[in-house]
Every structure is written in structure tokens, then in C-alpha cells.
Amino acid sequence: MPNAPKTQHRSVRFDDDTWTDLLVAAKAxxxxxxxxxxxxxxxxxxxxxxxLPARPEPPKP
Incomplete structure (x- = not known):
């Protein structure tokens, strides 16, 4: 079966700002x-x- 994930999909709740910031930090x-x-x-x-995963550098002002 193509594109069959190895893990079950789970839902978690984050506020929008945290979810977006996590995406940006992860991509970096x-x-x-x-x-x-x-x-x-x-x-x-x-x-x-x-x-423990490495923390991203803080954003530059």
C-alpha cells in the first residue's frame, strides 16, 4: 500500500502561534x-x- 505510515495518526492541541513557531524551528x-x-x-x-532534541537558536531581534 503506497504511502502507508508506520505509526498511527494522533491529535494534540497547541495554540496557533506555538504550532507555527514549532514548524519554523523544526524546518530551521x-x-x-x-x-x-x-x-x-x-x-x-x-x-x-x-x-532530548536540540533547541533552536532564539530568533534574532
Missing amino acids: QGADRAKLLNEFAAWYLRRPGAK
């Missing part, structure tokens, strides 16, 4: 929101080998 690091959220969840749950 060559990642996407799902990847960052999965990395954070694995770290939070203390999964073996999991590391």
Missing part, C-alpha cells in the same frame, strides 16, 4: 514537528538511548 533544523515531538516523548519517557 532540517526536521519536522512529528520528529521533534517523538524525540521529546522518547526522552521524557526515558526510552533507552533517547536524547
Whole structure:
């Protein structure tokens, strides 16, 4: 089956500004929101080998 994801789709709630800022920050690091959220969840749950995702540089004024 083409384009069959390996994981189940889940819904989470974020305010619009946070969701947009997360997209911008993820793209700046060559990642996407799902990847960052999965990395954070694995770290939070203390999964073996999991590391806290790198934080983006703060925006320049």
C-alpha cells in the first residue's frame, strides 16, 4: 500500500502561534514537528538511548 505510515495518526492541541513557531524551528533544523515531538516523548519517557532534541537558536531581534 503506497504511502502507508508506520505509526498511527494522533491529535494534540497547541495554540496557533506555538504550532507555527514549532514548524519554523523544526524546518530551521532540517526536521519536522512529528520528529521533534517523538524525540521529546522518547526522552521524557526515558526510552533507552533517547536524547532530548536540540533547541533552536532564539530568533534574532
